[in-house]
Amino acid sequence: MLDQLIPSRRAFDGTDIIFALNAEAQKRAAAGESVVNATVGALLDDGGKLVVLETIMELWRGLTPPEVAPYAPIAGDPAYLKALVDRHWPGLGGQGVGCATPGGSGALTLSIRQFLEPGQALLTLAPYWGPYDTLAYENGVRVETLPYPEPAHMLDETRWRQKCEELMAAQGRLMLWLNDPCHNPTGRSSSAAGRKTVAAILRDLSKKGPVTLLLDLAYLDYTREPASVREALDDYRAFAEEESQREGGVLVGAALSLSKAFTLYGGRAGALVFPWCQDPALQAALAVSCRGIYSNCARAPQSLMVKLAKDEGAQARLAAEHERWSAVLEARAMALHHALKAHQLPGITWQGGFFVTLDAEDPRAVCERLKEEGVYVVPMPEGLRVGICGMKAEDAPRFAAAYKKAL
């Protein structure tokens, strides 16, 4: 152990469970075994190749040196922020307060730095995307959770109110990260009634101290219910507009990402935006944080977004590609659902995103037994994360049989 490494940084084991399982699955496949690898977090075609959206690559290839090489402004190109906000909430007419970030992860980090004091807790729903823990840890806060409602169940309002009030009493402020719609890893979305209840809880809570609702929007383009996604975004918009008119109202923002939406995972582009807020102090704080943590973000994806916003043909082609891949994900989800049902197991409800969650009393043990059948999934405290983004429909019967055996 290097003496130079400070004591508080010495206890990490350095292995990421998802990458480790994926590497193990790939090693077995490379050695000639037939393996079902549902650990991957990127969209793969049925041949196992990374899906790269052609419309985006065409735009990428057309970028000129001045659209790639210069520094972008510290807080991001305003035209980029406007175009990205407009993609989510068309016709808003302005981006409000916002800042370009390296992916949605960068936006999540910036939100912690602005809205929580070190040692405080952010609130989210469990199960959640594993890196939330690392993002919280690296930014000096911790994650507290409420359970993601079971399919067709309403959230437990009493429990929500109690938890929110406890956190508010303990720290005088609250930030909720809501990965909705198209939640990773359940593959589900909140109902309209659920959104209303959350809005009412947060509104009431904001009378006791500052409340921030951060929508973590990573998978919206991959859904079987585009109209419901639109409705959800419109509901959040209506809530944000109402709250922005009210003294001490809930601050609503979003962590946006081009990683999945544009298959630009390696482009590292996203933004933290507050389209209904005009507060110059927040804008300045974001710019300082961004300068201190990331400096300027990549110029090329920002230029690409601006070009896309001006090109209706490209927008239509991109929408068609999203539709096509959403249909592939739906077919995979349905195949898994029917295969599970064929074994008298509960099926799944998939509304959008790259994953579904399956029950397991002892997820790690089930995961180990699945490996014996050549099937790889990611164990979480609440169950198994199954990446339908990387598992073809034709593997569903084998997957379901192995899962039944492993339970």
Ligand SMILES: Cc1ncc(COP(=O)(O)O)c(C=O)c1O
């Ligand atoms: C729930 C969730 N939020 C945010 C992100 C952000 O990803 P990125 O930083 O690549 O934009 C991801 C990516 O997997 C995710 O699953």
